[in-house]
Amino acid sequence: MSLSSHVQELKRKHHSLSMAVEEAQRAPSVDDLHLSDLKKRKLRLKEEITRLTPSA
Template identity: 45%
Template sequence: MTIEAHLATLEKKHGVLEEELHEALNSPSCEDELISELKRRKLRIKDEIERLRSSTH
């Protein structure tokens, strides 16, 4: 997999997590643990995206 393809995959996953997080935040019955986990996963993906981008420049 090329770096560009990997970046595209990560960006797609990041977007999906963003949507899940938005839905979880708007759901009064959603547990704080789930919200925290979504935020952690989203941050890990964002960090990986930034690392890949900086390694290609």
């Protein structure tokens, strides 16, 4: 897998987690631990994307 395709896959996963976070926040009985886990996973992906993407 090339670096660019790996970064694209990470971005896809980040977007998917972003949608899951938004959906969980709209839920009336959201589990705070679940929401926190989603946000942490999203942040880790963002950090990895930033690390792998050359700064312009």
